Amino acid sequence: xxxxxxxxxxxxxxxxxxxxxxxxxxxxxxxxxxxxxxxxxxxxxxxxxxxxxxxxxxxxxxxxxxxxxxxxxxxx
Amino acid sequence: xxxxxxxxxxxxxxxxxxxxxxxxxxxxxxxxxxxxxxxxxxxxxxxxxxxxxxxxxxxxxxxxxxxxxxxxxxxxxxxxxxxxxxxxxxxxxxxxxxxxxxxxxxxxxxxxxxxxxxxxxxxxxxxxxxxxxxxxxxxxxxxxxxxxxxxxxxxxxxxxxxxxxxxxxxxxxxxxxxxxxxxxxxxxxxxxxxxxxxxxxxxxxxxxxxxxxxxxxxxxxxxxxxxxxxxxxxxxxxxxxxxxxxxxxxxxxxxxxxxxxxxxxxxxxxxxxxxxxxxxxxxxxxxxxxxxxxxxxxxxxxxxxxxxxxxxxxxxxxxxxxxxxxxxxxxxxxxxxxxxxxxxxxxxxxxxxxxxxxxxxxxxxxxxxxxxxxxxxxxxxxxxxxxxxxxxxxxxxxxxxxxxxxxxxxxxxxxxxxxxxxxxxxxxxxxxxxxxxxxxxxxxxxxxxxxxxxxxxxxxxxxxxxxxxxxxxxxxxxxxxxxxxxxxxxxxxxxxxxxxxxxxxxxxxxxxxxxxxxxxxxxxxxxxxxxxxxxxxxxxxxxxxxxxxxxxxxxxxxxxxxxxxxxxxxxxxxxxxxxxxxxxxxxxxxxxxxxxxxxxxxxxxxxxxxxxxxxxxxxxxxxxxxxxxxxxxxxxxxxxxxxxxxxxxxxxxxxxxxxxxxxxxxxxxx
Numbered sequence: 001x002x003x004x005x006x007x008x009x010x011x012x013x014x015x016x017x018x019x020x021x022x023x024x025x026x027x028x029x030x031x032x033x034x035x036x037x038x039x040x041x042x043x044x045x046x047x048x049x050x051x052x053x054x055x056x057x058x059x060x061x062x063x064x065x066x067x068x069x070x071x072x073x074x075x076x
Numbered sequence: 077x078x079x080x081x082x083x084x085x086x087x088x089x090x091x092x093x094x095x096x097x098x099x100x101x102x103x104x105x106x107x108x109x110x111x112x113x114x115x116x117x118x119x120x121x122x123x124x125x126x127x128x129x130x131x132x133x134x135x136x137x138x139x140x141x142x143x144x145x146x147x148x149x150x151x152x153x154x155x156x157x158x159x160x161x162x163x164x165x166x167x168x169x170x171x172x173x174x175x176x177x178x179x180x181x182x183x184x185x186x187x188x189x190x191x192x193x194x195x196x197x198x199x200x201x202x203x204x205x206x207x208x209x210x211x212x213x214x215x216x217x218x219x220x221x222x223x224x225x226x227x228x229x230x231x232x233x234x235x236x237x238x239x240x241x242x243x244x245x246x247x248x249x250x251x252x253x254x255x256x257x258x259x260x261x262x263x264x265x266x267x268x269x270x271x272x273x274x275x276x277x278x279x280x281x282x283x284x285x286x287x288x289x290x291x292x293x294x295x296x297x298x299x300x301x302x303x304x305x306x307x308x309x310x311x312x313x314x315x316x317x318x319x320x321x322x323x324x325x326x327x328x329x330x331x332x333x334x335x336x337x338x339x340x341x342x343x344x345x346x347x348x349x350x351x352x353x354x355x356x357x358x359x360x361x362x363x364x365x366x367x368x369x370x371x372x373x374x375x376x377x378x379x380x381x382x383x384x385x386x387x388x389x390x391x392x393x394x395x396x397x398x399x400x401x402x403x404x405x406x407x408x409x410x411x412x413x414x415x416x417x418x419x420x421x422x423x424x425x426x427x428x429x430x431x432x433x434x435x436x437x438x439x440x441x442x443x444x445x446x447x448x449x450x451x452x453x454x455x456x457x458x459x460x461x462x463x464x465x466x467x468x469x470x471x472x473x474x475x476x477x478x479x480x481x482x483x484x485x486x487x488x489x490x491x492x493x494x495x496x497x498x499x500x501x502x503x504x505x506x507x508x509x510x511x512x513x514x515x516x517x518x519x520x521x522x523x524x525x526x527x528x529x530x531x532x533x534x535x536x537x538x539x540x541x542x543x544x545x546x547x548x549x550x551x552x553x554x555x556x557x558x559x560x561x562x563x564x565x566x567x568x569x570x571x572x573x574x575x576x577x578x579x580x581x582x583x584x585x586x587x588x589x590x591x592x593x594x595x596x597x598x599x600x601x602x603x604x605x606x607x608x609x610x611x612x613x614x615x616x617x618x619x620x621x622x623x624x625x626x627x628x629x630x631x632x633x634x635x636x637x638x639x640x641x642x643x644x645x646x647x648x649x650x651x652x653x654x655x656x657x658x659x660x661x662x663x664x665x666x667x668x669x670x671x672x673x674x675x676x677x678x679x680x681x682x683x684x685x686x687x688x689x690x691x692x693x694x695x696x697x698x699x700x701x702x703x704x705x706x707x708x709x710x711x712x713x714x715x716x717x718x719x720x721x722x723x724x725x726x727x728x729x730x731x732x733x734x735x736x737x738x739x740x741x742x743x744x745x746x
Binding site: 016017021022023024025026027028029030031033034035036041042043044045046047048049051055056057058059060061062065 | 133134136138139164165167168171314317318321322325338341342345348349352356357358359361362451454455456458459460462560561562563564565566567568
């Protein structure tokens, strides 16, 4: 599944990061690399973007970008 | 000796810079871009300049900030780099450190916020981490000024001993093989280009376009390199960029494994999560943001700033009066007298009275910025601004534009990308500034006494609508292409440091003062000359004989299709360029009414209700006052672009007012 489908409060592990150019590089630089554990902290009031928790800090990305990140959901 | 300061945004870089240099700072731009460059002498040291590089997460080749930083490191070759690292978020912060080590300049890591690490019961084994990374590390707390002296000493040592990062191999396995084979192949070209060898090889493996274009590689070399990279990608099952990012994060994880002990989330993070339960709440998030902005506005424009502005204008009026008296007593030439009083004092004085408002506004803005709230604003408002190709961060400058365009344009400094910054600068003047309110009030009182609120709201909304349309136009023309990705850290909330807030206010005040005494000073004199002399350079007693009125008569036909082709209104629009309030006072002077209160009685002879609406529309949209133009010029970094932007804005104003007048005429059947 992709990161945008992950429910609030659920954890996932990144499989692959898609996209290209500046966006993809930015995602990788911010630590969204394969095998990283990510949690969706919350969704912005207007439904987009989302707030992620990874590597001990919080990051916000847009849903359309989250869609490019493949993850495996962790079973609670 | 030049020392560079480098680190992630929100790592306490500005605080450390302020601690190390005190108030002794010089703010400028990097050549060619509007990325801010701050320099200062390190306190207590001879000939040591600290250069504050932009806050970045990586040395990737994409944003202007990253490219500027790379160039500075490679071209200016600072004697040493202080890399500030947020100890509470060490993993992601060290990612930049690793890239910095490849550049081959001496690096000293300033491990900031160590006090917070200790309070959380976490620990970092500094000697072990230093050994693992092969870098000197100094634990500090920039906010509490702890460890800063040791940091400076270690940096001097590193610079003197040319203590380059030791040849630790950051990479393992496949990437290692690729980097080393390529380093060998490109050896000669790297030498010719004057790049650090290790850096160049890594960048070639990454496929960095800027580095590749600097190296004059032969076709056969390119082919061999491509083969090596392809082999690495196949063996790793991933592409070149991901492979290197992955490798760096792996190296960091290994280096931190034994050295960093963490017990769950830090207190700062937990506190942030609690605060965000309210501030970015699903239903309350937006209302709270609007309340915060309203309060800021109210305090700035109605309470504190307004009070201080009033005092300052009293002071300026007093001084002007004294000067006036002195000039009269000394029997100075009437023209010089008028130049000093009506030109310089009135012109610069009226702009100077903005100063307290600006300082007050930036007091609040720097608190909102430094506390971490601005990032939340971007998070909450992003969806709204995305449609015109901007991100949530642009919301704040635009909102400030309703108060005054000058600080609004100055506030675009906080935007992360140059593209967003430029676009926001162009859109902000469409938000109706508070100086236009007297014009609206005068006209609505004269023509629409029963529908005043409706007309006012219509104007404000109209400005926003035109702004949005203009934004869409820009997005599909000038600012075509991909916006910088919205991948933004939400830093933990922190109490802003008083020192940083004060320095920020002082910077903005200085910036504005410089403008007031250069561009605005010149503009005041020009306007005064045009207002006081006729074409034979004789001083005029009746302002309708002046050159300005002449120009007004000359350009009046331009406004005929808009319904107000009379010279009085075009002259008023011209004086409005010095300050928008001047539109009303000029109308009063030229129609010979004793004060602006009685203006509404004579306006009927100049305008019909429809041409009044058209005139209001034009005033709403046409180019802002000189103070704002000066701000636009400075922030765009180019007089040519600023002139172009102003011309475009006047065109937009003309077109919209034309449509209003003509379509209105059709509907009303006039």
